[in-house]
Amino acid sequence: MAQLKVSAQLWTSQTVFIMAAIGSAVGLGNLWKFPYITGENGGGAFVLVYLLCIVLIGLPILIAEISLGRAGQANPPQAMANIVKTTGANKLWVFLGFNAVLGGLLILSFYAVIAGWGVAYFIESISGAFIDMNAAQAQSHFDQFVSNPLAVLFWHTIVMLLTVLIVVKGVRSGIERAINIMMPGLLIILLILLGYATTTGAFSQSFEFLFKPNFSALTSESVLIALGHAFFTLSLGFGTMMVYGSYLPKNYSIVKASMWIVIADTVIALIAGLVIFSIVFGNGLEAGSGPGLLFETLPIAFGQMSGGWFFGTLFFGMVVFAALSSSISMIEPAISWLEQNWGYTRKKAAWLLGGFAWLLGLGSVFSFNLWKGQTFLEDKTFFESIDFLTSNIMLPLGGMFTALFVGWVWTLQQRNNETGMPPKWSGVYSVIVKWVAPILVFIVFFESVTG
Ligand code: PHE
Numbered sequence: 180m181a182q183l184k185v186s187a188q189l190w191t192s193q194t195v196f197i198m199a200a201i202g203s204a205v206g207l208g209n210l211w212k213f214p215y216i217t218g219e220n221g222g223g224a225f226v227l228v229y230l231l232c233i234v235l236i237g238l239p240i241l242i243a244e245i246s247l248g249r250a251g252q253a254n255p256p257q258a259m260a261n262i263v264k265t266t267g268a269n270k271l272w273v274f275l276g277f278n279a280v281l282g283g284l285l286i287l288s289f290y291a292v293i294a295g296w297g298v299a300y301f302i303e304s305i306s307g308a309f310i311d312m313n314a315a316q317a318q319s320h321f322d323q324f325v326s327n328p329l330a331v332l333f334w335h336t337i338v339m340l341l342t343v344l345i346v347v348k349g350v351r352s353g354i355e356r357a358i359n360i361m362m363p364g365l366l367i368i369l370l371i372l373l374g375y376a377t378t379t380g381a382f383s384q385s386f387e388f389l390f391k392p393n394f395s396a397l398t399s400e401s402v403l404i405a406l407g408h409a410f411f412t413l414s415l416g417f418g419t420m421m422v423y424g425s426y427l428p429k430n431y432s433i434v435k436a437s438m439w440i441v442i443a444d445t446v447i448a449l450i451a452g453l454v455i456f457s458i459v460f461g462n463g464l465e466a467g468s469g470p471g472l473l474f475e476t477l478p479i480a481f482g483q484m485s486g487g488w489f490f491g492t493l494f495f496g497m498v499v500f501a502a503l504s505s506s507i508s509m510i511e512p513a514i515s516w517l518e519q520n521w522g523y524t525r526k527k528a529a530w531l532l533g534g535f536a537w538l539l540g541l542g543s544v545f546s547f548n549l550w551k552g553q554t555f556l557e558d559k560t561f562f563e564s565i566d567f568l569t570s571n572i573m574l575p576l577g578g579m580f581t582a583l584f585v586g587w588v589w590t591l592q593q594r595n596n597e598t599g600m601p602p603k604w605s606g607v608y609s610v611i612v613k614w615v616a617p618i619l620v621f622i623v624f625f626e627s628v629t630g
């Protein structure tokens with residue numbers, strides 16, 4: 180049954196799969212989260228750890244996750260059940276699939292709130308709100324916006340509706356084509372902004388901040404955050420890449436596809452960082468000002484550069500698009516599970532799950548206004564708590580078990596077949612998924628939880 184349904188929607192080509200996977204990977208994680216957590220964690224050393232995590236842990240697990248999806252040919256819990264059956268592995272591995280279903284919804288709950296800020300800024304940019312804006316105005320503009328619970332709630336609701344509607348219509352046909360235009364477009368605008376960044380007089384300072392490591396600024400919590408972000412930014416640990424992998428025809432090279440996904444995601448994050456910190460330092464702003472960083476800096480650039488209205492509108496439009504091509508990928512694992520295993524129609528599943536994520540998202544909506552002082556996990560607001568729980572706990576653990584499964588349950592032969600790993604790398608890859616990735620995740624995790 181599941182087989183039939185899935186094969187009807189196989190990706191039309193490898194390029195389309197790569198584009199959709201890049202659409203999932205590239206999102207608020209790159210444009211909004213990477214710069215602000217880099218600012219909060221002191222820059223260079225944090226970025227270095229993050230890049231190491233991407234190469235040593237992220238890329239191998241990305242390959243593993245896409246392979247699991249293609250091997251299992253279904254939604255995450257069912258895919259794991261299928262693989263468990265053929266390999267004779269323990270049934271408990273199916274939990275990996277449930278972690279995916281739940282985790283995607285938890286992330287979506289706060290992701291939609293931030294994407295909502297993006298929609299609001301898109302509309303404001305159209306209306307000319309950023310023209311001639313200076314640093315102080317940009318900051319108070321943002322503060323005023325997020326302190327209004329109804330405004331934030333309104334845009335959160337819009338994003339959730341858009342996500343549900345896209346998902347109901349079927350992800351692939353329209354989105355496939357749109358991603359082909361939007362992703363290169365996003366890169367072009369970022370390059371234009373990079374040009375602007377060199378005029379702020381703080382470009383080299385920004386470059387140093389990102390690439391000159393200062394290890395004294397690094398704590399064990401920072402390392403955990405860098406690791407968690409490597410998972411978050413590559414959409415790992417939550418079955419997203421598994422679901423997309425299940426749509427990928429056999430005989431496409433998962434290794435090659437994964438490298439493209441990683442390169443695109445990393446390049447976009449680094450350019451976004453360079454741009455944002457040039458504006459930060461050029462205007463004497465705080466690098467560690469938190470989740471508002473993107474929204475407090477870019478309006479200054481658009482307010483001052485020539486063509487700012489046009490580029491600003493285009494940029495925030497693309498932020499929204501990048502966010503939507505990620506948000507639909509968060510809800511997809513749960514939807515395909517309800518569809519395939521519980522017989523829900525796609526429509527019913529989408530509204531139900533979107534409603535759940537919307538409701539949970541209210542906590543994040545209010546974290547910036549009504550519940551600003553309210554703490555949940557330790558000293559964290561509701562928004563920070565859900566972010567911490569997903570990015571820093573569920574994603575790394577999900578990723579660790581993915582690596583362990585592919586490393587220990589699959590034989591070398593199966594692993595090479597499923598991943599399409601060239602023979603000369605298969606030894607290294609085995610060591611990474613069996614030992615290196617799981618041990619690194621475990622150490623970082625243990626250190627920061629007990630430390
Ligand atoms: N990778 C996305 C981003 O960087 C976020 C994401 C996380 C998407 C988990 C799907 C699953 O914005």
Ligand code: NA
Nearest residue numbers: 204205208412
């Ligand atoms: Na990303």
